[in-house]
Amino acid sequence: MKIWILISLSICTLAGPITTQADYVHRDAAFTYVHFSPAFNFYDEAWGFEGELRRWVWKDDTMGWSAQIGIQNWGIVDQPSQINAVQEITSTRGAASFLLGGLSWIMRPDWNDRFRPMLEVGTRFNYGLTSASANVPTGPTTSARGGGIDIASQITGIIAVTADYRFNNDWIVQAGLGYQFDIVQGEMAYAGQKIADNELSAPFARIGIIFDY
Numbered sequence: 001m002k003i004w005i006l007i008s009l010s011i012c013t014l015a016g017p018i019t020t021q022a023d024y025v026h027r028d029a030a031f032t033y034v035h036f037s038p039a040f041n042f043y044d045e046a047w048g049f050e051g052e053l054r055r056w057v058w059k060d061d062t063m064g065w066s067a068q069i070g071i072q073n074w075g076i077v078d079q080p081s082q083i084n085a086v087q088e089i090t091s092t093r094g095a096a097s098f099l100l101g102g103l104s105w106i107m108r109p110d111w112n113d114r115f116r117p118m119l120e121v122g123t124r125f126n127y128g129l130t131s132a133s134a135n136v137p138t139g140p141t142t143s144a145r146g147g148g149i150d151i152a153s154q155i156t157g158i159i160a161v162t163a164d165y166r167f168n169n170d171w172i173v174q175a176g177l178g179y180q181f182d183i184v185q186g187e188m189a190y191a192g193q194k195i196a197d198n199e200l201s202a203p204f205a206r207i208g209i210i211f212d213y
Helices: 002-018
Strands: 026-036 043-056 063-076 091-093 095-107 115-130 133-137 143-151 154-166 171-184 187-190 193-197 202-212
Touching: 026 063, 026 171, 043 095, 043 202, 063 115, 115 143, 115 171, 154 202
Parallel strands: none
Antiparallel strands: 026 043, 026 202, 043 063, 063 095, 091 133, 095 115, 115 154, 133 143, 143 187, 154 171, 171 202, 187 193
């Protein structure tokens, strides 16, 4: 199922440049803050920033595609984890961070000059970084910092509905809701031992500004 979702998203993303209308092209740039509500109990909060270049290829900016770069930060819950039958982590701290790049297909109706809703369907490649560390037992009642937790890269998809409100010829405000879902999961590991499959599926809200140039 997930591979078909990935194929469908890729087709939609790449279809923009093919279905141009009389060589119509209009570009703008968006800068967005995203706040996630993690579903995976390893995380307690998450946020991110994205910079986005949007290329509208259909008359009146009703259809196009966009490319994104950004960062996400997922705060790790301080909780014990079992690595294997013998070794365990007594506590964790820090965050999992991801550098991301993505492509999306975007569509919006031609309602009026000021207010326009938009649908986005896309994919993100998340390159895993981490500043998380783990404490491991050193005795019946003692523990010591045992090193970092490794989090592998993974691929996610998003679907979002947003609304654009134009202030003037140059600036637009954007806000919306969406859902990020796992397509290819990465692993969380400590000292070469797998802890769990990482899950970045989560609903999100976002707000941003768009420069129309």
